Structures are given as structure tokens and as C-alpha cells.
Amino acid sequence: MAEGDDSEKTEEPTHRKLEKAHEQGDVPKSQEVVTFFTMGAVTLIVAFGASSVTHSLSGPLTAMLEHSGDLRLDGGGLLHLWYNVGDYIFTALLIPFLFVMIAGVGGHMIQHRPVLSGEGLKPKFSKVSPLAGLKRLFSAEALVNFAKGLLKMSLVGAVLFLIMWPQRRYMAPMVSMDLAELLAFTQDLSMQMLKAVLAILALIAIGDLMWQRHRWTQKQRMSVQEVKEEHKQAEGDPTIKAKIRQIRLERSRKRMMAAVPSASVVITNPTHYAVALKYETGMPAPVCVAKGVDQVALRIRELATSKEVPIVENPPLARALYASVDLDQMIPEEHYKAVAEVIGFVMRLKNRNADT
Incomplete structure (x- = not known):
């Protein structure tokens, strides 16, 4: 045409x-x-x-x-x-x-x-x-x-x-x-x-x-x-926008993985979910520093194992935390009791190991 x-x-x-x-x-x-x-x-x-x-x-x-x-x-x-x-x-x-x-x-x-335009003065x-x-x-x-x-x-x-x-x-x-x-x-x-x-x-x-x-x-x-x-x-090339989203996702994932060693505990569903929580004295509630499913969850578990971060298997809690809490946010109130039991168990385990 x-x-x-x-x-x-x-x-x-x-x-x-x-x-x-x-x-x-x-x-x-x-x-x-x-x-x-x-x-x-x-x-x-x-x-x-x-x-x-x-x-x-x-x-x-x-x-x-x-x-x-x-x-x-x-x-x-x-x-x-x-x-x-x-x-x-x-x-x-x-x-x-x-x-x-x-x-x-x-x-x-x-x-x-x-109208103020010099377009009409341009030679054509x-x-x-x-x-x-x-x-x-x-x-x-x-x-x-x-x-x-x-x-x-x-x-x-x-x-x-x-x-x-x-x-x-x-x-x-x-x-x-x-x-x-x-x-x-x-x-x-x-x-x-x-x-x-x-x-x-x-x-x-x-x-x-x-x-x-x-x-x-x-x-x-x-x-x-x-x-x-x-x-x-006006909206941007979809290919470029997808590439930018991918780059941002990769950077976010790297920052998340870098925070796993600082976690207090990683709560998992053995094969699908992993949620890393950090808790220190004086904090109002534990904070989610990393979470993922499937391959990302596997990578979190591997990194936690290599850095000697405690891993606790609790499938219902892992799924609930993954669905209800975002990165760098405190866990919801309804999960305080369950998470407190897990962190308490991890702290007792650390104290027992330290005594031995």
C-alpha cells in the first residue's frame, strides 16, 4: 500500500x-x-x-x-x-x-x-x-x-x-x-x-x-x-517494558537472596514454599526478608543451609505466610502465635547447641 x-x-x-x-x-x-x-x-x-x-x-x-x-x-x-x-x-x-x-x-x-511555530519558515x-x-x-x-x-x-x-x-x-x-x-x-x-x-x-x-x-x-x-x-x-514498546521488568525482578531477587543469611529462620513446605523471617530483640514482630516458590524456594533453602540459617518445615504456615506477607514487611497479627512458637523452638535449639 x-x-x-x-x-x-x-x-x-x-x-x-x-x-x-x-x-x-x-x-x-x-x-x-x-x-x-x-x-x-x-x-x-x-x-x-x-x-x-x-x-x-x-x-x-x-x-x-x-x-x-x-x-x-x-x-x-x-x-x-x-x-x-x-x-x-x-x-x-x-x-x-x-x-x-x-x-x-x-x-x-x-x-x-x-500558534507560535517556525514550521512554515523551514525550506521545503x-x-x-x-x-x-x-x-x-x-x-x-x-x-x-x-x-x-x-x-x-x-x-x-x-x-x-x-x-x-x-x-x-x-x-x-x-x-x-x-x-x-x-x-x-x-x-x-x-x-x-x-x-x-x-x-x-x-x-x-x-x-x-x-x-x-x-x-x-x-x-x-x-x-x-x-x-x-x-x-x-505513548505507552512504551512492550518488548522493552518486559525487559525492564525482568531486569528489576532480577535485581530484586538478588537483594532478597543477599538478605537470606541475616534471617533468623526459614519456614518451608519441603518442596514448594520458603519464607525467610528475621527477628531481633526489640522488634515489634518478625519481618519477611525473602520468600519464593519452587526454584526460588529451593535456592533460599540451599542458601540458608550453606549459611547455617535454621530451616523449619511447616507447610500450612509457609503457605499462609507466603500469601499474606510481602518482602520487608512484618508478619500479620494472626500469625504471631504460630511464628512465635517456631522462633521459640529455634532459639531453644540454639541455646541447647551452645550448652553442648
Whole structure:
């Protein structure tokens, strides 16, 4: 099967796959949403800030025109004039421009949480490959974008025509209108067009956002093998985990065997169980320092014999202790009496041997 074949990607993306895509800057985003927010900001500026911008520009420019005869247009004078005009325009349009920029950023942020990734800056052969470029040019996404752009232009053009056509009779008299009347008429007409365009862009943005999210989700889908590999990476390779468990078990067993010589007694079932207990004066109860079954039990008995640790055969007690006490833990209360009898027997035996 070809690697990356979409027909193999039948599984929903995991949380880790989605997080990795976000870290690389691959997020669902619609440029139409950004366009809608930007156009919305322009509409608000025209509705509430046009008069302020006009006032900011009209005063200096009117004064400049009234004293146009005093303007120097030679060499540095013309350059100074351009600086002044640019300064007036920059000052008047700075806040509206920042507002439009903030709206554009808001259009991105409302779609996904902020992304800081340098992945898009990395050089990729596919970006300069003519073959890859042709594939992108004639891809389904390119065709959708073309159809979307054509639809947007058609709808906007049709709506603007429907708005402008009834106003055609007012176009000729505009040249004789008073400046204040002309500005009011222009603002009213602009607002009608902007509202209509904004309504169209809202519908296009909603549809495009749904499409982009659908396409992105489809792109993030995973094959069964990819899901298995991710789970293996998240949980660890079973072979390695088994090897680690084996190493830990071996180390634990070595530490346990090293503690057998310090035991006070080893209680056994002759062939299957062995439990080594340690008891010293002042201890609340005996502590299990080693235990095992079958081969491990045999090794405990052999080690106890070689180190002259007393061995007592008591099958019921050996089985009960093996099941109820863990390494380095004191024996349960219910076994105090039985173990005390065994340790007492061992101590009497040691004393008798010492006397002889």
C-alpha cells in the first residue's frame, strides 16, 4: 500500500496527533472569516469614525489649499510638502488602521488558539517543485477556492449593482452638492453597500469555516498502523517494558537472596514454599526478608543451609505466610502465635547447641 494513501486513513485523529499538528502551525483556518472581521471593522469606522477622520484631514488640507500660493514647490519645498501631507494622513488614519489590524488578528484567534511555530519558515522542496505546484494548482482545494472566489465576486457585484442602480439619478447632481451634503450622501451610500457586502461575507465565512474544518479533520485522520505506532510510543514498546521488568525482578531477587543469611529462620513446605523471617530483640514482630516458590524456594533453602540459617518445615504456615506477607514487611497479627512458637523452638535449639 502506498504511504500516505487517504484510503488507508480510516481512524479518527488522536489527541496527540491534533496537538502535534497545532505545534507545527497546522490548524483549521478560513481566510474568509478574517476578511469578514476586517470588513466589519471598516464598516464600523465608516459608520462612527468617518466624520472624525474627515475633520482631521479637512482642517490642514483646507488651510494648505487656501495658502497654496505660498507653497514652495522647488527642491526641498516639494519634499517638505509631501512630508506634511503624509503626516496629516498618517495621523488621521493611524487609529482606524490599528483597529482594522486588530480585527484581522481577532478573525484568526476566534478560529483557534494562538500558534507560535517556525514550521512554515523551514525550506521545503514541495514549495519550489513545479510538479508539486501543478498538483496544488489543480487540486480539489484549489478548485473549491476558485469556485468560492467566483461566487463571492458574483454575489458582491450583483448586490452592489442592485444598490447603485436606484441611485443612478443622484449621480449627476452630486457635482453641485454642498460639501457637507455630499459627504452625508456618500457616507449613507457607502454604509448601504458595506452592510450588504458584510451580510454576504458573513454567509461565505460561515460556509468556508465549516468546509475548512471538515477538510482539516479529514487530513488529520490516521491509518490503523499510525494509531498503533502512536500508542506504542505513548505507552512504551512492550518488548522493552518486559525487559525492564525482568531486569528489576532480577535485581530484586538478588537483594532478597543477599538478605537470606541475616534471617533468623526459614519456614518451608519441603518442596514448594520458603519464607525467610528475621527477628531481633526489640522488634515489634518478625519481618519477611525473602520468600519464593519452587526454584526460588529451593535456592533460599540451599542458601540458608550453606549459611547455617535454621530451616523449619511447616507447610500450612509457609503457605499462609507466603500469601499474606510481602518482602520487608512484618508478619500479620494472626500469625504471631504460630511464628512465635517456631522462633521459640529455634532459639531453644540454639541455646541447647551452645550448652553442648
